Amino acid sequence: MVLRVFSYLIFTFSFICFSAVAEPAxxxxxxxxxxxxxxxxxxxxxxxxxxxxxxxxxLIDTEDNSSIGLVFIDGTQLSIGPSSQVIINRYLFSxxxxxxxxxxxxxxxxxxxxxxxxxxxxxxxxxxxxxxATIGVRGTKFLxxxx
Amino acid sequence: xxxxxxxxxxxxxxxxxxxxTTTTVTLLPDxxxxxxxxxxxxxxxxxxxxxxxAVIVTSDVxxxxxxxxxxxxxIKLQHAALFAIQPQKPEKFLLYFESNGVVLLNGSQLxxxxxxxxxxxxxxxxxxxIGHSDAAGSTEYNLKLSTERANAVAxxxxxxxxxxxxxxxxxxxxxxxxxxxxxxVEPKNRRVEVEIW
Numbered sequence: 001m002v003l004r005v006f007s008y009l010i011f012t013f014s015f016i017c018f019s020a021v022a023e024p025a026x027x028x029x030x031x032x033x034x035x036x037x038x039x040x041x042x043x044x045x046x047x048x049x050x051x052x053x054x055x056x057x058x059l060i061d062t063e064d065n066s067s068i069g070l071v072f073i074d075g076t077q078l079s080i081g082p083s084s085q086v087i088i089n090r091y092l093f094s095x096x097x098x099x100x101x102x103x104x105x106x107x108x109x110x111x112x113x114x115x116x117x118x119x120x121x122x123x124x125x126x127x128x129x130x131x132x133a134t135i136g137v138r139g140t141k142f143l144x145x146x147x
Numbered sequence: 148x149x150x151x152x153x154x155x156x157x158x159x160x161x162x163x164x165x166x167x168t169t170t171t172v173t174l175l176p177d178x179x180x181x182x183x184x185x186x187x188x189x190x191x192x193x194x195x196x197x198x199x200x201a202v203i204v205t206s207d208v209x210x211x212x213x214x215x216x217x218x219x220x221x222i223k224l225q226h227a228a229l230f231a232i233q234p235q236k237p238e239k240f241l242l243y244f245e246s247n248g249v250v251l252l253n254g255s256q257l258x259x260x261x262x263x264x265x266x267x268x269x270x271x272x273x274x275x276x277i278g279h280s281d282a283a284g285s286t287e288y289n290l291k292l293s294t295e296r297a298n299a300v301a302x303x304x305x306x307x308x309x310x311x312x313x314x315x316x317x318x319x320x321x322x323x324x325x326x327x328x329x330x331x332v333e334p335k336n337r338r339v340e341v342e343i344w
Contacts, residue, residue, distance in 0.1 A: 029273060029313070031234040031344060051271045051311075067232040071273070071344055073315065075237065081229030095319040096290065108168060110229050114177065121323065130170040132204040133188040133211060140182035142195075143222065143229075145171040 026053035027091040028072035032079070035066025060086045062109065075116030076102065084109020084146075089129075093118050100125040106144050107131065114141040173201040173217055186211045237275075238265045240341040241325075242300060243334065246283075247292070249299040263307050265343045271311040273344035276301050278318035279325070281336040290320035300339045 030052045037048040040059040048060070054070055062068060062084045069079045074093040080086050085107035092101035100122035104113075106129065113128055119137055126137040130146045172186050174195045183196040191210025193202045200214035223230050240262050242255040251259075266272045278297030280289035297318045305314065324336045 029344075031273075032232045034228065034232055051313075065228065067228050069232045069234040071234050073275075075275070075342065075344075077234055079229060079233045081226055081232070095317075095323050098322065110226055112175065112229060112233060114233070117323075130204070131168055132170040132207050132209075133172070133186050135172055136185035136187065140184055141175045141177035142184055143171075143173040143175055143226070145173075145226075146168045 024055055026055055026073075027088070027093070028054035028070050028076075030054060030068060031071045032067075032069030034068070035082075036063045037061065037066050037068045037080075038063075054088070056088060056091050058088045060084075060088070072102075072116060072118070074118040076118055077112075077114040077116065078104065079112045079114075081110035084111060086111060092125075095121060098122075102126040103129070105129045106146055108146050110143065110145045110147075112141065112143050113137070167206065169206075170204040171201055172204075173219075173222060174198050174214075176219070234344070235269070237342040237344045240265075240343075242339045242341065244296055244337045244339070246332070246334070246337065249295050251299075259303055262341055262343070263304065263309065266304070266309045266312060267307075269343060271313070272309065273313045273315065273342075274304060274309070275340070275342035275344065276304070276314065276316045277323075277340040277342075278316075279323055279336055279338050279340070280321050281331065281333040282321045282324070283331040286320060290318060293318035293320050296337075296339050300341065304341075 030048055030050055033048055033050045038061045039046050039048050041055060041057055048068055060068065060080060062080055062082055064082055067081050071077055072091065087105040087107060089105055090101045090103040092099050100118055102118055102125060115137060119126060123137055128135040130144060174182060174184055176198045182198060183194065186193050186202045186204065188204060188207050190208055193211040193213060195202055195214045199216055199219050201217045202214050203212045240258060242258060243252045244250060245252060266274055276297045278293035280293045297316050301314055301316045325338060326333050326335045
Protein backbone atom coordinates (compact mmCIF):
# COMPACT_ATOMS: atom_id res chain seq x y z
CA MET A 1 0.00 0.00 0.00
CA VAL A 2 2.74 2.41 1.01
CA LEU A 3 4.63 1.44 -2.07
CA ARG A 4 1.62 2.09 -4.22
CA VAL A 5 1.08 5.56 -2.75
CA PHE A 6 4.75 6.28 -3.16
CA SER A 7 4.81 5.27 -6.80
CA TYR A 8 1.67 7.29 -7.38
CA LEU A 9 3.42 10.32 -5.90
CA ILE A 10 6.43 9.78 -8.11
CA PHE A 11 4.18 9.47 -11.12
CA THR A 12 2.29 12.66 -10.25
CA PHE A 13 5.49 14.53 -9.54
CA SER A 14 7.15 13.51 -12.80
CA PHE A 15 3.97 14.35 -14.67
CA ILE A 16 3.96 17.87 -13.19
CA CYS A 17 7.65 18.31 -14.00
CA PHE A 18 7.10 17.14 -17.53
CA SER A 19 4.13 19.44 -18.07
CA ALA A 20 6.08 22.40 -16.74
CA VAL A 21 9.11 21.76 -18.92
CA ALA A 22 7.54 20.62 -22.19
CA GLU A 23 7.07 23.61 -24.46
CA PRO A 24 4.47 23.28 -27.18
CA ALA A 25 5.91 23.29 -30.68
CA UNK A 26 5.14 26.29 -32.83
CA UNK A 27 3.00 25.70 -35.88
CA UNK A 28 3.61 28.78 -37.97
CA UNK A 29 4.90 32.34 -38.27
CA UNK A 30 3.33 35.77 -38.72
CA UNK A 31 4.73 36.86 -42.10
CA UNK A 32 2.55 39.89 -42.83
CA UNK A 33 0.90 42.37 -40.48
CA UNK A 34 -1.02 45.61 -40.79
CA UNK A 35 -2.48 47.68 -37.93
CA UNK A 36 -3.50 46.19 -34.58
CA UNK A 37 -4.09 42.48 -34.21
CA UNK A 38 -4.46 40.85 -30.80
CA UNK A 39 -3.76 37.24 -30.01
CA UNK A 40 -5.34 35.39 -27.12
CA UNK A 41 -4.16 32.10 -25.71
CA UNK A 42 -5.94 31.05 -22.52
CA UNK A 43 -6.20 34.20 -20.41
CA UNK A 44 -3.19 35.91 -21.99
CA UNK A 45 -3.71 38.58 -24.66
CA UNK A 46 -0.81 40.08 -26.62
CA UNK A 47 -0.39 42.25 -29.71
CA UNK A 48 0.77 40.33 -32.78
CA UNK A 49 4.27 41.17 -34.00
CA UNK A 50 5.79 40.47 -37.41
CA UNK A 51 7.81 37.20 -37.48
CA UNK A 52 6.32 36.01 -34.18
CA UNK A 53 5.60 32.30 -33.88
CA UNK A 54 2.07 30.94 -34.00
CA UNK A 55 0.76 28.24 -31.62
CA UNK A 56 -2.22 25.92 -31.50
CA UNK A 57 -5.22 27.41 -29.70
CA UNK A 58 -4.59 31.01 -30.77
CA LEU A 59 -7.61 33.26 -30.97
CA ILE A 60 -6.73 35.97 -33.48
CA ASP A 61 -8.68 39.22 -33.39
CA THR A 62 -8.08 41.92 -36.02
CA GLU A 63 -9.31 45.49 -35.52
CA ASP A 64 -10.69 47.81 -38.23
CA ASN A 65 -8.10 48.54 -40.93
CA SER A 66 -5.96 45.72 -39.56
CA SER A 67 -5.06 42.38 -41.10
CA ILE A 68 -2.57 39.54 -40.70
CA GLY A 69 -0.92 36.88 -42.86
CA LEU A 70 0.17 33.55 -41.37
CA VAL A 71 2.37 30.86 -42.89
CA PHE A 72 2.08 27.45 -41.25
CA ILE A 73 5.05 25.08 -41.09
CA ASP A 74 3.69 22.98 -43.99
CA GLY A 75 3.34 26.08 -46.18
CA THR A 76 -0.40 26.55 -45.71
CA GLN A 77 -1.22 30.26 -45.77
CA LEU A 78 -4.04 31.90 -43.86
CA SER A 79 -4.62 35.60 -44.37
CA ILE A 80 -7.16 37.31 -42.13
CA GLY A 81 -8.90 40.56 -43.06
CA PRO A 82 -10.11 43.49 -40.90
CA SER A 83 -12.61 43.07 -38.01
CA SER A 84 -12.26 39.29 -37.92
CA GLN A 85 -12.04 36.61 -35.26
CA VAL A 86 -10.30 33.35 -36.08
CA ILE A 87 -9.51 30.43 -33.78
CA ILE A 88 -6.81 27.90 -34.58
CA ASN A 89 -8.45 24.90 -32.95
CA ARG A 90 -5.99 22.25 -34.01
CA TYR A 91 -2.92 21.95 -36.18
CA LEU A 92 -0.77 18.89 -36.63
CA PHE A 93 1.78 18.28 -39.37
CA SER A 94 3.90 15.19 -38.86
CA UNK A 95 4.67 13.38 -42.14
CA UNK A 96 6.99 10.94 -40.34
CA UNK A 97 4.08 9.67 -38.25
CA UNK A 98 1.58 10.39 -41.03
CA UNK A 99 -0.43 12.53 -38.62
CA UNK A 100 -2.19 15.59 -39.93
CA UNK A 101 -4.83 18.02 -38.78
CA UNK A 102 -5.92 21.52 -39.74
CA UNK A 103 -8.97 22.83 -37.95
CA UNK A 104 -9.58 26.55 -38.04
CA UNK A 105 -12.73 28.43 -37.07
CA UNK A 106 -13.56 31.68 -38.81
CA UNK A 107 -15.94 33.17 -36.27
CA UNK A 108 -16.47 36.46 -38.01
CA UNK A 109 -14.93 38.59 -40.77
CA UNK A 110 -12.95 37.41 -43.79
CA UNK A 111 -10.03 35.13 -44.55
CA UNK A 112 -8.19 33.59 -47.47
CA UNK A 113 -6.97 30.03 -47.10
CA UNK A 114 -4.30 28.74 -49.47
CA UNK A 115 -3.23 25.13 -49.11
CA UNK A 116 0.30 23.86 -48.53
CA UNK A 117 1.94 20.47 -48.16
CA UNK A 118 -0.73 19.34 -45.69
CA UNK A 119 -3.29 19.81 -48.45
CA UNK A 120 -1.24 17.60 -50.78
CA UNK A 121 -0.53 14.84 -48.25
CA UNK A 122 -3.83 14.72 -46.39
CA UNK A 123 -6.62 16.93 -47.80
CA UNK A 124 -9.22 15.00 -45.78
CA UNK A 125 -7.65 16.31 -42.53
CA UNK A 126 -8.45 19.91 -43.38
CA UNK A 127 -11.46 21.61 -41.89
CA UNK A 128 -12.24 25.31 -42.08
CA UNK A 129 -15.32 26.14 -40.05
CA UNK A 130 -17.67 29.07 -39.79
CA UNK A 131 -20.75 29.39 -37.54
CA UNK A 132 -22.89 28.28 -40.52
CA ALA A 133 -20.85 25.65 -42.31
CA THR A 134 -17.72 23.55 -42.62
CA ILE A 135 -15.45 23.80 -45.63
CA GLY A 136 -13.56 20.74 -46.77
CA VAL A 137 -10.50 21.25 -48.92
CA ARG A 138 -9.06 19.50 -51.93
CA GLY A 139 -5.83 21.45 -52.48
CA THR A 140 -6.94 24.95 -53.22
CA LYS A 141 -7.33 28.63 -52.43
CA PHE A 142 -10.56 30.24 -51.32
CA LEU A 143 -12.09 33.26 -49.64
CA UNK A 144 -14.44 33.06 -46.65
CA UNK A 145 -16.66 35.93 -45.59
CA UNK A 146 -18.69 35.77 -42.39
CA UNK A 147 -20.80 38.85 -41.76
CA UNK B 148 -7.82 17.74 -26.82
CA UNK B 149 -11.10 16.16 -27.88
CA UNK B 150 -12.75 17.84 -24.95
CA UNK B 151 -11.39 21.21 -25.94
CA UNK B 152 -12.78 20.92 -29.43
CA UNK B 153 -16.14 19.92 -28.06
CA UNK B 154 -16.28 22.97 -25.81
CA UNK B 155 -15.32 25.18 -28.72
CA UNK B 156 -18.18 23.80 -30.74
CA UNK B 157 -20.68 24.48 -27.97
CA UNK B 158 -19.34 28.01 -27.67
CA UNK B 159 -19.74 28.55 -31.39
CA UNK B 160 -23.31 27.31 -31.39
CA UNK B 161 -24.29 29.86 -28.75
CA UNK B 162 -22.62 32.70 -30.57
CA UNK B 163 -24.13 31.96 -33.93
CA UNK B 164 -27.59 31.77 -32.40
CA UNK B 165 -27.28 35.29 -31.03
CA UNK B 166 -25.10 36.91 -33.71
CA UNK B 167 -26.56 35.39 -36.85
CA THR B 168 -24.01 35.76 -39.60
CA THR B 169 -23.91 34.66 -43.25
CA THR B 170 -21.04 32.68 -44.69
CA THR B 171 -19.88 33.18 -48.28
CA VAL B 172 -17.15 30.92 -49.64
CA THR B 173 -15.51 31.81 -52.96
CA LEU B 174 -13.07 29.55 -54.81
CA LEU B 175 -10.18 31.78 -55.88
CA PRO B 176 -7.86 31.43 -58.89
CA ASP B 177 -4.71 29.56 -57.90
CA UNK B 178 -1.77 27.89 -59.58
CA UNK B 179 -2.77 24.50 -58.17
CA UNK B 180 -4.62 22.08 -60.41
CA UNK B 181 -7.96 20.49 -59.67
CA UNK B 182 -8.99 23.01 -57.05
CA UNK B 183 -12.09 21.81 -55.29
CA UNK B 184 -13.86 22.59 -52.04
CA UNK B 185 -16.89 21.19 -50.27
CA UNK B 186 -19.13 23.45 -48.21
CA UNK B 187 -21.38 21.54 -45.85
CA UNK B 188 -23.53 21.70 -42.74
CA UNK B 189 -26.28 19.57 -41.18
CA UNK B 190 -28.71 20.53 -43.92
CA UNK B 191 -26.70 19.83 -47.04
CA UNK B 192 -23.51 20.21 -49.02
CA UNK B 193 -22.24 21.85 -52.20
CA UNK B 194 -19.08 21.16 -54.17
CA UNK B 195 -17.32 24.13 -55.76
CA UNK B 196 -14.83 23.14 -58.46
CA UNK B 197 -14.83 26.22 -60.69
CA UNK B 198 -12.75 29.26 -59.84
CA UNK B 199 -14.71 32.45 -59.28
CA UNK B 200 -17.79 30.59 -58.06
CA ALA B 201 -19.27 31.15 -54.60
CA VAL B 202 -21.57 29.34 -52.18
CA ILE B 203 -23.67 31.17 -49.58
CA VAL B 204 -24.84 29.73 -46.25
CA THR B 205 -27.30 31.88 -44.30
CA SER B 206 -27.54 29.69 -41.19
CA ASP B 207 -26.54 26.27 -39.91
CA VAL B 208 -30.05 24.95 -40.59
CA UNK B 209 -30.18 26.28 -44.17
CA UNK B 210 -28.38 24.24 -46.79
CA UNK B 211 -25.61 25.93 -48.80
CA UNK B 212 -26.80 27.54 -52.07
CA UNK B 213 -25.64 26.06 -55.39
CA UNK B 214 -22.39 27.71 -56.61
CA UNK B 215 -22.87 30.93 -58.56
CA UNK B 216 -20.34 32.92 -60.53
CA UNK B 217 -19.16 36.12 -58.86
CA UNK B 218 -17.25 39.19 -60.04
CA UNK B 219 -13.71 38.53 -58.79
CA UNK B 220 -12.52 42.06 -59.56
CA UNK B 221 -15.29 43.49 -57.41
CA ILE B 222 -14.48 41.07 -54.58
CA LYS B 223 -10.80 42.02 -54.73
CA LEU B 224 -11.76 45.68 -54.38
CA GLN B 225 -14.18 44.97 -51.52
CA HIS B 226 -11.51 43.02 -49.67
CA ALA B 227 -8.47 45.02 -50.79
CA ALA B 228 -6.82 44.93 -47.34
CA LEU B 229 -7.21 41.17 -47.08
CA PHE B 230 -5.84 40.47 -50.56
CA ALA B 231 -2.93 42.83 -49.88
CA ILE B 232 -1.89 41.10 -46.64
CA GLN B 233 -1.37 37.66 -48.26
CA PRO B 234 2.20 36.54 -47.50
CA GLN B 235 4.63 36.57 -50.40
CA LYS B 236 4.70 33.20 -52.15
CA PRO B 237 7.76 31.08 -51.38
CA GLU B 238 10.56 30.41 -53.80
CA LYS B 239 11.00 26.67 -54.12
CA PHE B 240 14.09 24.72 -55.10
CA LEU B 241 14.86 21.02 -55.50
CA LEU B 242 18.33 19.63 -54.95
CA TYR B 243 19.13 16.08 -56.12
CA PHE B 244 21.62 13.62 -54.69
CA GLU B 245 23.72 10.68 -55.70
CA SER B 246 22.37 7.37 -54.49
CA ASN B 247 22.96 6.35 -50.83
CA GLY B 248 24.61 9.54 -49.70
CA VAL B 249 24.74 13.28 -49.21
CA VAL B 250 26.66 14.15 -52.39
CA LEU B 251 24.80 16.70 -54.54
CA LEU B 252 24.50 16.11 -58.28
CA ASN B 253 26.46 18.70 -60.32
CA GLY B 254 23.38 20.56 -61.56
CA SER B 255 22.09 20.90 -58.00
CA GLN B 256 25.47 22.08 -56.74
CA LEU B 257 25.22 24.95 -59.23
CA UNK B 258 21.80 25.92 -57.85
CA UNK B 259 23.09 26.62 -54.33
CA UNK B 260 24.24 30.24 -54.98
CA UNK B 261 20.78 31.02 -56.45
CA UNK B 262 19.15 29.74 -53.26
CA UNK B 263 21.42 31.89 -51.12
CA UNK B 264 20.60 34.95 -53.23
CA UNK B 265 16.87 34.29 -52.96
CA UNK B 266 17.14 34.02 -49.17
CA UNK B 267 19.19 37.20 -48.86
CA UNK B 268 16.62 39.08 -50.94
CA UNK B 269 13.95 38.54 -48.27
CA UNK B 270 13.59 40.15 -44.87
CA UNK B 271 13.85 37.64 -41.99
CA UNK B 272 13.45 34.67 -44.35
CA UNK B 273 12.20 31.29 -43.23
CA UNK B 274 14.36 28.64 -44.85
CA UNK B 275 12.48 25.36 -44.94
CA UNK B 276 14.75 22.41 -45.68
CA ILE B 277 13.07 19.04 -46.14
CA GLY B 278 15.06 15.88 -46.88
CA HIS B 279 13.67 12.94 -48.87
CA SER B 280 14.84 9.58 -50.11
CA ASP B 281 13.59 7.04 -52.62
CA ALA B 282 12.08 3.75 -51.44
CA ALA B 283 15.18 1.54 -51.88
CA GLY B 284 16.26 0.19 -48.48
CA SER B 285 14.47 0.06 -45.13
CA THR B 286 12.17 2.81 -43.90
CA GLU B 287 14.50 3.53 -40.97
CA TYR B 288 17.55 3.75 -43.21
CA ASN B 289 15.73 6.12 -45.55
CA LEU B 290 14.62 8.37 -42.72
CA LYS B 291 18.21 8.60 -41.50
CA LEU B 292 19.48 9.24 -45.03
CA SER B 293 16.92 11.97 -45.70
CA THR B 294 17.83 13.63 -42.38
CA GLU B 295 21.52 13.58 -43.33
CA ARG B 296 20.67 15.13 -46.70
CA ALA B 297 18.66 17.92 -45.09
CA ASN B 298 21.46 18.58 -42.60
CA ALA B 299 24.06 18.69 -45.38
CA VAL B 300 22.07 21.33 -47.26
CA ALA B 301 21.44 23.28 -44.04
CA UNK B 302 25.19 23.35 -43.38
CA UNK B 303 25.87 24.75 -46.86
CA UNK B 304 23.35 27.56 -46.36
CA UNK B 305 24.21 28.30 -42.73
CA UNK B 306 27.80 28.87 -43.78
CA UNK B 307 26.53 32.02 -45.51
CA UNK B 308 25.56 34.98 -43.41
CA UNK B 309 21.86 35.29 -44.22
CA UNK B 310 20.45 37.98 -41.93
CA UNK B 311 17.72 37.01 -39.43
CA UNK B 312 17.21 33.72 -41.22
CA UNK B 313 15.17 31.07 -39.48
CA UNK B 314 16.08 27.53 -40.43
CA UNK B 315 13.57 24.71 -40.23
CA UNK B 316 15.15 21.38 -40.94
CA UNK B 317 12.95 18.36 -41.37
CA UNK B 318 13.00 15.01 -43.14
CA UNK B 319 10.21 12.87 -44.48
CA UNK B 320 12.18 9.75 -45.43
CA UNK B 321 10.53 7.82 -48.25
CA UNK B 322 6.98 8.80 -47.25
CA UNK B 323 6.63 11.94 -49.39
CA UNK B 324 7.86 10.98 -52.89
CA UNK B 325 7.91 13.48 -55.76
CA UNK B 326 7.34 10.65 -58.23
CA UNK B 327 4.77 8.21 -56.93
CA UNK B 328 5.78 4.94 -58.59
CA UNK B 329 6.20 1.28 -57.64
CA UNK B 330 9.88 1.46 -58.47
CA UNK B 331 12.09 1.46 -55.38
CA VAL B 332 15.00 3.20 -57.05
CA GLU B 333 13.86 6.61 -58.22
CA PRO B 334 16.56 9.30 -58.59
CA LYS B 335 13.95 12.09 -58.67
CA ASN B 336 12.87 11.16 -55.13
CA ARG B 337 16.42 11.46 -53.72
CA ARG B 338 16.02 15.15 -53.05
CA VAL B 339 16.02 18.02 -50.62
CA GLU B 340 13.32 20.64 -50.95
CA VAL B 341 14.30 24.17 -50.06
CA GLU B 342 11.58 26.75 -49.62
CA ILE B 343 12.39 30.38 -48.98
CA TRP B 344 9.53 32.24 -47.32
